[in-house]
Amino acid sequence: MSQQNQIPNINTWIDHLQDESRTALSIDCVIFGYDLDSLKILLINCDMPPHIGKKSLIGDLVRNNESLDDSANRILKDITGLENLHIQQVKAFGDPNRHPLGRVITVAYYSLIKIDDHALIDAENRNLQWIDVNKISTLAFDHLDILHASHNLLKQNVRKHPIGFQLLPKKFTLQELQSLYETILGVSFDKRNFRRKLNAIDILLDLNEMREGLAHRPAKLYSFNQEAFSQKLNKSSFKFEI
Template identity: 55%
Template sequence: MIAENINTHISAIDDKHKVAISVDSVIMGYDEESLKVLLIECNTPPYEGKYSLLGELVNPNETLDEAVQRVLQYWTGRESLYLEEVKTFSSVNRHPLGRVITVAYYSLVEIKKFTFDETHQKNLKWIDVNKVKDLAFDHDMIFQECLEKLRQSLREKPIGFNLLPKKFSLNQLQNLYEVVLGLELDKRNFRRKINSLNLLIDLNETQQDVAHRPAKLFSFDYEHYSKQRRQGFKFEI
C-alpha cells in the first residue's frame, strides 16, 4: 500500500506520481462601495463565456508565492501587498485537462492602482463579491472559501489597510469593515478601539476639495505593528 515512504526510504520518484500543480488567486480590491474580485472570461470550451479566477501552472523553478506574484504582475503590472494561502483543492476530476491540484490564495490590492489596459486585457473584470456566481471549474467553491478566510483574517489581523490608499480617514476605514464584513459599526466605539491599538500614524493632513468638513488623514504604522506582533499582539473587530 505504501511502496516507498518519501521521507524515510529515499529512492527515485516515479513519473506516475507527478501531477500538474497550479495556483488560483482571488484578487480583491475595495472601491468605497463594495469589495470586488478580479475575474477573467474563459474563451475555450467547456467553460467558454464563464468567468474564472486568475490561475496558472507553477513553474519548475518557482515557489507557489512566486507563481501568484507572477500572475498578478502579468495581468496587472503590479504585485500584491498582501497574500495569504487558503486551501488546496485536490479532487481528482476538478480540471478537464487531467489532474491539476491547485492551491488557492487570496490577495489584497489597492484597486485604483490596478487599472488595466482595456485593449489587451479586455476580458478582465472587477465583480462585486456578493454577485459572484457560476464560475468555471470549481471556482465558486474556491472563491467562497477565500472570501470567508479574508473576512476571518480581517477580524483578527490588521490587513484591511492593504485595500485602502496609503492615506485614509477613519470613516473610510470603518466603511471598509462594514462593507466587507456586512455589518454596522458604531462610529465612536470603532474609533475608540482603533485608537487603543496604536496602529495609526496621524499625518496632520486633511482631505482636500470635499464639500463638507474635511477628515483627518492617517496611515498604517507597519513598523510599530511588526514590533507589537513579535510581542504577541491581539486584535479583534
C-alpha cells in the same frame, strides 16, 4: 527487517514519480481590491470548454522548479502585470472532477491590493477586470468555492492583522476605515464604538489634515503607523483585533 522492506517502496516511488500517476497542478489567485464601498476581485474570461463565457480566477499551471509562492507571483505577472504581491495561500482543491480536461489539482492564493496603485496589463487579452464580490454568482470550474474559501480566510485575517490598510489610500478617514471593515466582513459597527476601539489600539497616525471639498464637515485624515505597530507587537499584552 524493515530495511529490506523499504527497497521496493522506494522503487515504487521512483516509478510513480515518472509515470502517469503524476498530476497536473495549477495555481488560482483571488486578488482583492477595494473601491468606493465595494470589495472587488480580478477576473478574466475563461477560455476553456465547457466553461467558455464564464469568468475565472487568475490561474495557470505550475512550472517545474518554481515554488508554489513563486508560481503564484509569476502567473499574476503574466496575466495581470501585477508583480511581487504579498500573497497568502488558502488551501488546495483536488476534486477529481473539478476540471474538464482531466485531473488538475489547484492551490488557491489570495492577495489584497489598492486598486489605484496598480496598473493592470491584460497581457492575454482576456477581458481582465475588477468585479464586485457580491455580484458574482457563477464562475468557471470550482472557482466560486475557491472564492468563498478565500473570502472567509480574508475575513479571519483582516480582523487579526492590520492588512485592511492595504486597501485604502495612504491617507484615509475613520469613516472610510470603518466602511472597509463593514464591507469585507459583512457586518456593521457602531461609529462611536468603532472609533473607541481604534483609539485603544493606537496605531493610527493623526495627520492633522482634512478630507476637504465635500459639502459637509471635513473629516480628519489618518495613516497607518507601521512603526508604532511593529513596536507594539513585541509587547505580549498587545493584540490587534477589530
